[in-house]
Amino acid sequence: MKPFKFEQATTAVQASQTHADAAPNARFISGGTDILGEIKESVLEVNILVSLAGLSGASEIISSDLGLEIGALVTLARIASDQSIVETYPALAQAAESVATPQIRNVGTLGGNLCQRPRCWYYRSPLFDCLKKGGETCFASDEGNKYHAILGAENCHIVHPSDVAVALLALDATVVVSNASGDRQMPIGDFFVSPDVNMLAENVLEPGEFVSKVKIPKPSSGTRSVYLKAKERQAYDFALSSVAVSLEVRDETITQAHVVLGGVAPVPYSVPQVDSELTGQKIREVDVQAIGQLAVKDAQPLSDNSYKVRLTASMVARAVSRLISE
Amino acid sequence: MAQLPISYSASITLNVNGTDHQIEVDHRWTLLRVLRDVLGLTGAKRGCDRGECGACTVLVDGDPVCSCSMLALQVGGRQVRTVEGLGDANSLNVLQEAFLAEDGGQCGFCTPGFIMSATALLESNTDPTEDEIKAALVGNICRCNAYGRIIESVKAAAKSEAS
Amino acid sequence: MTTFKTIGKSEPRRDLPEKLTGEAKYTADVQLPGMLFGKILRSPHPHARILSINVDAARNLPGVRAVVTPFDAPKGQVAPDMPILDTEARYVGDEVAAVAADDEDLAEAALSLIEVKYEQLPFVTDAVEAIKPDAPQTRPGGNLVGGKPLTLIRGSVEEGFAQADRIFEETYSTPAQAGAALEPRAAVASWDGDNLTVWKSTRGVHADQLALSLALDVPRGNIRVMGQNMGAGYGTKDETRLGAITAVLAQRAGRPVKIELTRQEEFVAGRHRHGTTTTVRMGVKNDGTVTAVHATTIMDTGAYLSSGPGVIRRAGQGALYLYRCANVQYDGYLTYTNTPSGGSYRALGAPQGHFALESLADTISEALGIDPLEFRLKNHVGLEGQPGERVTPANEVLDTQPVEGGVPFSSNGLRECLQRGSEAIDWGQPSERPESGNLRRGKGMGMFIYRGGAGGRSIARMRLESDGSLRLLTGLMDVGEGSLTVMPQIAAEELGVGYGQVLVTFGDSETTPEAPLTAGSTATFSTGTATKEAARQLKARIIEVVAPLLDTEPSNLQITDDGVEHIQYPERSVSFAQIAESVGEIEVEAAISPGSRDHVINSFGAHFAEVEVDTDTGQVRVLRYIAAHDSGRILNPKLAINQVEGGVSQMLGFTLSEQMLTDPRNGVTLNASFLEHKSPTVQDFPEMQVLFADVVDPVGPFGAKALGEPPSIGVAPAVANAIYNAIGVRIRDLPLTPDRVLNEIEAQRGDSQ
Numbered sequence A: 001m002k003p004f005k006f007e008q009a010t011t012a013v014q015a016s017q018t019h020a021d022a023a024p025n026a027r028f029i030s031g032g033t034d035i036l037g038e039i040k041e042s043v044l045e046v047n048i049l050v051s052l053a054g055l056s057g058a059s060e061i062i063s064s065d066l067g068l069e070i071g072a073l074v075t076l077a078r079i080a081s082d083q084s085i086v087e088t089y090p091a092l093a094q095a096a097e098s099v100a101t102p103q104i105r106n107v108g109t110l111g112g113n114l115c116q117r118p119r120c121w122y123y124r125s126p127l128f129d130c131l132k133k134g135g136e137t138c139f140a141s142d143e144g145n146k147y148h149a150i151l152g153a154e155n156c157h158i159v160h161p162s163d164v165a166v167a168l169l170a171l172d173a174t175v176v177v178s179n180a181s182g183d184r185q186m187p188i189g190d191f192f193v194s195p196d197v198n199m200l201a202e203n204v205l206e207p208g209e210f211v212s213k214v215k216i217p218k219p220s221s222g223t224r225s226v227y228l229k230a231k232e233r234q235a236y237d238f239a240l241s242s243v244a245v246s247l248e249v250r251d252e253t254i255t256q257a258h259v260v261l262g263g264v265a266p267v268p269y270s271v272p273q274v275d276s277e278l279t280g281q282k283i284r285e286v287d288v289q290a291i292g293q294l295a296v297k298d299a300q301p302l303s304d305n306s307y308k309v310r311l312t313a314s315m316v317a318r319a320v321s322r323l324i325s326e
Numbered sequence B: 001m002a003q004l005p006i007s008y009s010a011s012i013t014l015n016v017n018g019t020d021h022q023i024e025v026d027h028r029w030t031l032l033r034v035l036r037d038v039l040g041l042t043g044a045k046r047g048c049d050r051g052e053c054g055a056c057t058v059l060v061d062g063d064p065v066c067s068c069s070m071l072a073l074q075v076g077g078r079q080v081r082t083v084e085g086l087g088d089a090n091s092l093n094v095l096q097e098a099f100l101a102e103d104g105g106q107c108g109f110c111t112p113g114f115i116m117s118a119t120a121l122l123e124s125n126t127d128p129t130e131d132e133i134k135a136a137l138v139g140n141i142c143r144c145n146a147y148g149r150i151i152e153s154v155k156a157a158a159k160s161e162a163s
Numbered sequence C: 001m002t003t004f005k006t007i008g009k010s011e012p013r014r015d016l017p018e019k020l021t022g023e024a025k026y027t028a029d030v031q032l033p034g035m036l037f038g039k040i041l042r043s044p045h046p047h048a049r050i051l052s053i054n055v056d057a058a059r060n061l062p063g064v065r066a067v068v069t070p071f072d073a074p075k076g077q078v079a080p081d082m083p084i085l086d087t088e089a090r091y092v093g094d095e096v097a098a099v100a101a102d103d104e105d106l107a108e109a110a111l112s113l114i115e116v117k118y119e120q121l122p123f124v125t126d127a128v129e130a131i132k133p134d135a136p137q138t139r140p141g142g143n144l145v146g147g148k149p150l151t152l153i154r155g156s157v158e159e160g161f162a163q164a165d166r167i168f169e170e171t172y173s174t175p176a177q178a179g180a181a182l183e184p185r186a187a188v189a190s191w192d193g194d195n196l197t198v199w200k201s202t203r204g205v206h207a208d209q210l211a212l213s214l215a216l217d218v219p220r221g222n223i224r225v226m227g228q229n230m231g232a233g234y235g236t237k238d239e240t241r242l243g244a245i246t247a248v249l250a251q252r253a254g255r256p257v258k259i260e261l262t263r264q265e266e267f268v269a270g271r272h273r274h275g276t277t278t279t280v281r282m283g284v285k286n287d288g289t290v291t292a293v294h295a296t297t298i299m300d301t302g303a304y305l306s307s308g309p310g311v312i313r314r315a316g317q318g319a320l321y322l323y324r325c326a327n328v329q330y331d332g333y334l335t336y337t338n339t340p341s342g343g344s345y346r347a348l349g350a351p352q353g354h355f356a357l358e359s360l361a362d363t364i365s366e367a368l369g370i371d372p373l374e375f376r377l378k379n380h381v382g383l384e385g386q387p388g389e390r391v392t393p394a395n396e397v398l399d400t401q402p403v404e405g406g407v408p409f410s411s412n413g414l415r416e417c418l419q420r421g422s423e424a425i426d427w428g429q430p431s432e433r434p435e436s437g438n439l440r441r442g443k444g445m446g447m448f449i450y451r452g453g454a455g456g457r458s459i460a461r462m463r464l465e466s467d468g469s470l471r472l473l474t475g476l477m478d479v480g481e482g483s484l485t486v487m488p489q490i491a492a493e494e495l496g497v498g499y500g501q502v503l504v505t506f507g508d509s510e511t512t513p514e515a516p517l518t519a520g521s522t523a524t525f526s527t528g529t530a531t532k533e534a535a536r537q538l539k540a541r542i543i544e545v546v547a548p549l550l551d552t553e554p555s556n557l558q559i560t561d562d563g564v565e566h567i568q569y570p571e572r573s574v575s576f577a578q579i580a581e582s583v584g585e586i587e588v589e590a591a592i593s594p595g596s597r598d599h600v601i602n603s604f605g606a607h608f609a610e611v612e613v614d615t616d617t618g619q620v621r622v623l624r625y626i627a628a629h630d631s632g633r634i635l636n637p638k639l640a641i642n643q644v645e646g647g648v649s650q651m652l653g654f655t656l657s658e659q660m661l662t663d664p665r666n667g668v669t670l671n672a673s674f675l676e677h678k679s680p681t682v683q684d685f686p687e688m689q690v691l692f693a694d695v696v697d698p699v700g701p702f703g704a705k706a707l708g709e710p711p712s713i714g715v716a717p718a719v720a721n722a723i724y725n726a727i728g729v730r731i732r733d734l735p736l737t738p739d740r741v742l743n744e745i746e747a748q749r750g751d752s753q
């Protein structure tokens, strides 16, 4: 590990300024479970790690009539077990529970999970100088791409690694971003950007900016949600494919739907055609297989990952069918 | 003369197994490194150094964490518990006795990590189901795959703690 | 029935208490005053000549104490095809140079200052490609080891196929499976004048001592190898290069040096189960009688030979010996590639060979309309061994992995394994139908044979010590399989004392006598036999010296927990301490080159799996697993069950999720981590039942046979056959990951449309 300086910020302003001043060689650290791996692997070189752990107010979960506010430092373990989340935002609790291992969930934070770097094995190896690291080629485009994207990728075929992000998008969350001069917020769908927009980052954060919290609107009483994840072994693993679905059902009719795919695209992937197809349908009449197929209609699999098309269609069908039979 | 990379150090208070240690750490040192190399507590093992195997599991404020994947500086002022705080070979605690009776280990390299994860489980849930046991231990890899005996060991410990 | 004091009892594992408390010291836990930390520079190229290395900058870094490169390393070999450091790099990760510095961070910094000039050479990363005539050459002698295949023949397959009504042929492949012991390799070396002490994770301190002596050109007597507790190896931790590099650095620095590999290094520079491609061709009569078996295996040894020649041979044992058949042939092609090296790994090539053989057996059964269990019951090799003439002269020791016919087994419980295992899984009863429409269940089986029994020469020493304690000394290592527990059980039983009374000293080349590697499941057999003999001798000696003390004949005396007593007049007795006091220490030594002139000693078993396949997601879940083993008498049931369960679970990883992937474009291992080389976790562990055949081997110590490795052999075929039974799809390439299951289902649908 190359030497770096660990700076414990105590205020948002200090955190932001320290980071901005040292950019591009500064990074934030929350739990450290992802970034330390990158540094040890020599994929990332930093001079300063700015710790957010000391920021007040960023470790709270506030539940109100308007909805939920989760501080960026809240751990995944707390999200998975928080009573209000388990009851009212089940997809989120399930997504958090599906992440990694108890040890990682006890330390890994919401903010860190959303901002974790890709797991593409070329990206994570110092022996491949790929596009995402400023190099010339994508090593995944022709072979060795079993875990890569089937949707929404042009030059770089990463899949976004976060489970939590997929659920949050289905729940229409808003991300609050802070810097020294204040906050800005945006729908979580606008927070993530694909490599075609910015090859070197997976989100819109500017130097000095960090995620301070995430807000989720309170779902109406008829709303249900679920998160399902397919993995290569029973236990801890990143998603081969995952899906979060939120449905509002009134009088046996779907009045709102949001289906989001994970593990298949460089960003958590919304499929608006599916949402509008579902909306207005009687729950008894939904053809879940057709919905699954529709969700992967635009898929462009690579040499080794066409299985993901079928897998994802099945996952969507299963998630929708689970919710309509609830 | 080649240049030594500049490194940063800091003084922290680390509370391990109830004792405060005032130590100098390099900013980049992980908790695991400090436990093993500075404090000589070699019970926690370096199996992967990436949060993927659980051999380095210790409890921080009661929760199992991978000590390889946290900096020592992140833990200053918090309570760390390691396997050394549980008992020695001549006075095993209930959990350790159960592992001995049920043969819950082979080469033993994963064992301290399992013991710590199981300790945290049993402190929060005295009567875990098999599924709960598995969920609590899933972050610990036993490459000898002694899982069958490990599950039995934790079950037996829960039983004898209850009686 | 004989009643035993300790044999057959689940005595607690000797070394477990201190492992449970963290007190047990592994190599990486060794701390010596003034100790430096070493790091190894590794090749980024799959094949390259090292033209020059500039270490000036690294050497000048304050705190760097020693550097070694191929240009200045001692010239000895650590293996026949491997010097301590070489000017040719043969895979991405090959050792190029090493440094020792005051701490780990400095050593790492120093590595980044070393400049190496490479001349890149053509490379090949695939074994099947490598044996083609125009393949890039990894070695001057060609890629194929020995220039020709290993061919083993009994009878004539041409004749066998001529007798067949039908002939079946299929090709199967298995990937490289990393050993990935949880403890990464580590070594500590310390010199005191001309004397070297090395601590390392190993399974053979004596073998290491010899290898280091040859490599470093230091007399064997000057080298002491201390096997610490070993965080397992499953056979993969044989190599000496790490120990030799550490020793050279320590010598140059004049201070002790420790090198611990990182996890990634352990994956790449450690050893793995060889990847294979196996074609099996079998001839059968319409009634199911097997008339010919011909197997051909192409095996990738990677950059170095390691134990490849033994492994390629082992891959053929199933084809040559599992089915009763007069006409069999095995051709094994062992080939170099520019990838990490294979090595010994639990049951060596047997799992690979059996996967192909036992999968094909199911295909044949189905085609002939015979139940797969019936097919095996009809054809499995029996106690009498294979038909044919004995080739080995009558007064010579038989190979434990024979090719010839006409030699009987010492015992053979295969049929009992088939019967009891099939009952336990309710063979013949279809699986329950799962609730959900896309889940399918099925059952499968596989049987196996494994050489075991005799290993190399083994010496056990037993002592009545001056304080009256009894001690067993062997050079054996307990690598997690429990020999530290089982050996004193054998000694105690033979002596007639309680298990707890026999102390043991293991794994130190200076204080213990020679023992073979804890390898090939031979520990119980060879060291066990030596131990039993040493205990017998010690007992005789003790009684002999006590007789005059008690003023009687030896035949009137017996050993008890406390000492020796007169059989008729138990009040006439002396304690062990008194004996030692009056006659001093007694030491005996037994050397055994086990092996039999009359019998082949093999272990057997049959595995049965019930699986559930999710046809939507391709995920396979093992619901139930039955492992039935003939390993002779079970000396310690709880340890034995642990060993079998662990072996099965480990191989469920091999079957369902683990594989080392090399990028063919640049030879880089893509998934050198536990996250990506997917080892099973506790959640993958199925409901499992372990059965032991009621066999007492007439040759093995107290009737025991090999147990450590056989559990790994039956897993892949049992699970693959169960998947076929569930969904009617046969996947011939391991691991059976969701993508393969889905692709295969898709392909099948395509075919049937």
Ligand SMILES: Cc1cc2nc3c(=O)[nH]c(=O)nc-3n(C[C@H](O)[C@H](O)[C@H](O)COP(=O)(O)OP(=O)(O)OC[C@H]3O[C@@H](n4cnc5c(N)ncnc54)[C@H](O)[C@@H]3O)c2cc1C
Residues within 6 Å of the ligand: A027, A028, A029, A030, A031, A032, A033, A034, A035, A036, A052, A072, A076, A098, A099, A100, A101, A104, A107, A108, A109, A110, A111, A112, A113, A114, A115, A116, A117, A161, A162, A163, A164, A205, A209, A210, A211, A212, A236, A237, A238, A239, B050, B051, B052, C675
């Ligand atoms: C073995 C293992 C298995 C895993 N499996 C999964 C899985 O199945 N699913 C999954 O989703 N994840 C998985 N992960 C990733 C894990 O969830 C992340 O490591 C964790 O959530 C990161 O949180 P952290 O607080 O530790 O982040 P850190 O490591 O502290 O930071 C991660 C990144 O985010 C940046 N960052 C941190 N906080 C903020 C913030 N508030 N604002 C802006 N930037 C920030 C950092 O600069 C860094 O680049 C796994 C990780 C491991 C080690």
Ligand code: SF4
Residues within 6 Å of the ligand: A118, A120, A121, A122, A123, A130, A131, A132, A133, A137, A138, A139, A140, A141, A148, A155, A156, A157, A158
């Ligand atoms: S997918 Fe992206 S991160 Fe991976 S190799 Fe291609 S460019 Fe790099």
Ligand code: FES
Residues within 6 Å of the ligand: B045, B046, B047, B048, B049, B050, B051, B052, B053, B054, B055, B056, B057, B066, B067, B068, B069
């Ligand atoms: S060493 Fe920390 S998880 Fe493996």
Ligand code: FES
Residues within 6 Å of the ligand: B105, B106, B107, B108, B109, B110, B111, B141, B142, B143, B144, B145, B146, C182, C231, C232, C480
């Ligand atoms: S006992 Fe060896 S890794 Fe668990």
